[in-house]
Amino acid sequence: MLGFRTLYSVTVMLLATLSTLFAPSLSKSISEARAEQPAPEQVQAAKQNPLPGPPQKQKLPQENLLNPSALIYKLPNQIRWTEDAIGAETAVLLGDPSKPGLYIMLVKWMPHHMSHPHWHPNNRYITVISGTWWVGTGTKFDPNRTVAMPAGSFVTHFAKQVHFDGAKDQGCVLEIVGEGPATATPAETK
Numbered sequence: 649m650l651g652f653r654t655l656y657s658v659t660v661m662l663l664a665t666l667s668t669l670f671a672p673s674l675s676k677s678i679s680e681a682r683a684e685q686p687a688p689e690q691v692q693a694a695k696q697n698p699l700p701g702p703p704q705k706q707k708l709p710q711e712n713l714l715n716p717s718a719l720i721y722k723l724p725n726q727i728r729w730t731e732d733a734i735g736a737e738t739a740v741l742l743g744d745p746s747k748p749g750l751y752i753m754l755v756k757w758m759p760h761h762m763s764h765p766h767w768h769p770n771n772r773y774i775t776v777i778s779g780t781w782w783v784g785t786g787t788k789f790d791p792n793r794t795v796a797m798p799a800g801s802f803v804t805h806f807a808k809q810v811h812f813d814g815a816k817d818q819g820c821v822l823e824i825v826g827e828g829p830a831t832a833t834p835a836e837t838k
Contacts (some may be wrong), residue, residue, distance in 0.1 A: 734814075736814075748827070751826055756819065757819055758815060759819050760815065762782070765811070765812045768830060768832060769808065770827045773805075774802070774804070776799050776821075778820060780796050780797065780799070780818060781797040781814075783811060784813065794816075
């Protein structure tokens with residue numbers, strides 16, 4: 649189980665790494681940043697006499713409201729999804745599920761796809777973001793004995809307890825928070 653100090657340390661390291669990757673200009677000192685800013689009269693002159701050439705990409709108005717040293721974000725079209733072999737797509741938002749430590753990921757189950765009985769070595773905390781997720785317990789795979797978890801539901805998969813889950817007629821999207829490594833050990837009896 650992760651303690652507060654470990655979680656805090658991971659968060660600080662992640663923010664430092666992401667700040668370096670997504671906002672390299674943050675490493676400049678305030679005086680360097682001020683020295684690079686044009687004087688007010690230069691700004692006014694540039695507005696009156698724009699330079700010829702291709703138009704510059706303009707930031708959306710809301711982008712100017714956020715300080716990248718305070719937070720970072722990914723819009724839905726910036727999240728990278730990968731397909732897996734059991735009919736789901738995954739996107740890792742934080743950490744690495746294959747390594748020890750905290751991770752957060754999204755799982756998108758496609759309609760008519762379910763996992764078979766398995767267990768994980770650590771607790772997993774799941775929130776249903778959209779659609780209906782179907783969950784079952786036990787070593788015998790039986791989709792007819794699953795229970796519907798509609799959007800907004802919160803589920804805890806306890807460590808080393810056998811379960812199976814997935815989507816029936818409609819797909820669903822889940823957010824999973826856990827402690828890696830997030831292995832799945834098959835546990836089906838035929």
